[in-house]
Amino acid sequence: MVELTDSVVVITGAASGMGRSMALEFGHEGASVVVVDVDEDGIDDVVEDIDDEGGEAIGVYGDVTDPDSVEAVVERAVDEYGTIDVLVNNAGILDDYAPIGETSIDDWNAVIGVNLDGVFMLTKAALPDLLEGDDEGVVINTASIAGKVAGGGGAAYTTSKHGVIGFTKQLSHDYGPEIRANAICPGAVETGMTEALIEAGEVEPMVADTPAGRHAQPEEVAAVALFLASDDASFVHGTAVDVDGGWLVD
Numbered sequence: 614m615v616e617l618t619d620s621v622v623v624i625t626g627a628a629s630g631m632g633r634s635m636a637l638e639f640g641h642e643g644a645s646v647v648v649v650d651v652d653e654d655g656i657d658d659v660v661e662d663i664d665d666e667g668g669e670a671i672g673v674y675g676d677v678t679d680p681d682s683v684e685a686v687v688e689r690a691v692d693e694y695g696t697i698d699v700l701v702n703n704a705g706i707l708d709d710y711a712p713i714g715e716t717s718i719d720d721w722n723a724v725i726g727v728n729l730d731g732v733f734m735l736t737k738a739a740l741p742d743l744l745e746g747d748d749e750g751v752v753i754n755t756a757s758i759a760g761k762v763a764g765g766g767g768a769a770y771t772t773s774k775h776g777v778i779g780f781t782k783q784l785s786h787d788y789g790p791e792i793r794a795n796a797i798c799p800g801a802v803e804t805g806m807t808e809a810l811i812e813a814g815e816v817e818p819m820v821a822d823t824p825a826g827r828h829a830q831p832e833e834v835a836a837v838a839l840f841l842a843s844d845d846a847s848f849v850h851g852t853a854v855d856v857d858g859g860w861l862v863d
């Protein structure tokens with residue numbers, strides 16, 4: 614039984630795709646949701662959808678690559694709801710599948726900046742609030758199957774997602790039991806990130822190698838985030854849960 618009533622949940626990249634689904638699901642479960650993104654229209658839509666369902670949410674513009682913006686997100690969340698119980702570092706961007714030799718430093722920095730530096734900066738900024746009080750703080754980081762094997766993205770994306778899994782383990786090592794940190798490793802999911810790839814048929818070879826025989830919908834990943842945030846996952850620390858329809862089996 615997921616019991617998240619009265620939890621304060623901050624979710625980045627929450628205007629679209631998996632972050633949006635997570636925001637709606639957490640809102641549905643009675644959490645107070647802080648919807649963070651750089652897409653202000655998207656933020657407003659998600660907050661409105663949560664409101665319409667009778668849930669509680671605020672939207673906060675936040676660029677996870679900008680230290681001042683990250684600090685402002687934490688400040689706004691705490692001003693509004695008093696603390697942060699659950700942080701979901703979900704914002705991410707894909708690279709163009711370029712191998713190392715064809716990855717420019719700008720492209721490298723852009724991807725590492727959002728996918729890895731952003732996770733570090735927001736987690737660090739939220740730590741005092743996550744550690745406050747008697748209840749454990751929960752951190753959930755959206756990694757990827759590209760965090761476990763090469764070839765799920767280009768050089769920058771693969772490196773960033775391996776880094777997210779390493780960061781999650783270190784967070785667990787450094788701050789358990791006060792913080793329970795886990796990562797999620799989705800396979801192909803239909804979101805803003807993959808829409809064009811799916812339409813162009815570029816995800817089909819991957820689907821053919823997936824025991825589930827299809828790509829996922831964002832709700833199927835949000836359900837795992839909800840579980841990881843709940844007390845049902847009380848003994849789940851420092852792991853990286855595959856939500857990939859079995860793609861990683863071989």
Ligand SMILES: NC(=O)c1ccc[n+]([C@@H]2O[C@H](COP(=O)([O-])OP(=O)(O)OC[C@H]3O[C@@H](n4cnc5c(N)ncnc54)[C@H](O)[C@@H]3O)[C@@H](O)[C@H]2O)c1
Pocket residue numbers: 625626627628629630631632649650651652655675676677678703704705706707727755756757758798799800801802803804805806807
């Ligand atoms: N879609 C997939 O198949 C897939 C698979 C594995 C992992 N992932 C990961 O899932 C996460 C969510 O991606 P999605 O597929 O839902 O994509 P999406 O593009 O639908 O959503 C990503 C969101 O992140 C936001 N964002 C981008 N840069 C930001 C920044 N600097 N600060 C704050 N927000 C920012 C975007 O505006 C967008 O709303 C990402 O970390 C992605 O790497 C996606």
